[in-house]
Amino acid sequence: MPAAEKTVTHAIQFQRPENLATEVARHLREQIIDGDLAAGERVNEARVMRELRLSRSPVREALRILEAEGLVTLEPHRGAHVRTLSEEDLREIFDVRAMFETHALRAASSRLRAEAVVPLRDAVREARAALAIGAMEPWHQASLRFHDGIVALAGNAHLQRLYAELKVSLRRYQVSLIGLPQQPERSQAEHEAIATALERGDLDRAVDEVHAHITNLKERLLKRMIDP
Numbered sequence: 001m002p003a004a005e006k007t008v009t010h011a012i013q014f015q016r017p018e019n020l021a022t023e024v025a026r027h028l029r030e031q032i033i034d035g036d037l038a039a040g041e042r043v044n045e046a047r048v049m050r051e052l053r054l055s056r057s058p059v060r061e062a063l064r065i066l067e068a069e070g071l072v073t074l075e076p077h078r079g080a081h082v083r084t085l086s087e088e089d090l091r092e093i094f095d096v097r098a099m100f101e102t103h104a105l106r107a108a109s110s111r112l113r114a115e116a117v118v119p120l121r122d123a124v125r126e127a128r129a130a131l132a133i134g135a136m137e138p139w140h141q142a143s144l145r146f147h148d149g150i151v152a153l154a155g156n157a158h159l160q161r162l163y164a165e166l167k168v169s170l171r172r173y174q175v176s177l178i179g180l181p182q183q184p185e186r187s188q189a190e191h192e193a194i195a196t197a198l199e200r201g202d203l204d205r206a207v208d209e210v211h212a213h214i215t216n217l218k219e220r221l222l223k224r225m226i227d228p
Contacts, residue, residue, distance in 0.1 A: 024062035
């Protein structure tokens with residue numbers, strides 16, 4: 001076999017199990033975030049293998065991916081369990097989120113132009129329209145784009161990559177936020193205030209608004225955990 005053909009064959013053989021494990025991880029991640037796999041529940045490897053018609057190897061690799069993301073814990077002789085949400089985890093995740101988003105705004109100060117804020121204003125407008133008709137999933141997706149837009153203002157690819165990893169942990173909490181009384185309306189108003197401050201070029205005010213917004217989310221979720 002020519003060397004070029006060997007290289008292609010080896011690449012295909014190497015990539016397939018990695019991609020398969022990533023797909024299994026995506027499937028299990030969605031189940032955890034949606035609550036189909038509850039906090040503390042054991043992830044039954046044999047059942048996953050049977051349902052997806054897979055061997056043990058990609059399932060175990062998928063569980064290691066989820067462990068690195070903080071979604072499951074792996075213990076010898078006990079297997080994998082969905083990680084329980086804790087007050088400490090919540091505080092740490094939202095504190096890191098605040099650090100990322102406020103840093104992104106400060107880093108954007110030297111090149112912040114009116115056109116750079118347009119995607120954020122568009123996201124706010126779309127979210128407002130969705131909220132007006134009670135379309136919560138479109139509202140949620142537009143709100144996520146708003147926060148992605150804040151981080152994108154920094155123009156830092158490494159920051160965006162780390163933020164994308166953080167969002168995996170955030171999603172377990174964000175699903176709960178939608179169900180809190182008046183929380184979508186409150187978040188919408190806070191997003192509007194952030195966008196307005198940026199449009200006016202008041203970066204300090206925007207940073208304060210972002211920090212207050214994320215702190216408000218954290219405190220409401222903590223209150224729900226303590227007093228469901």
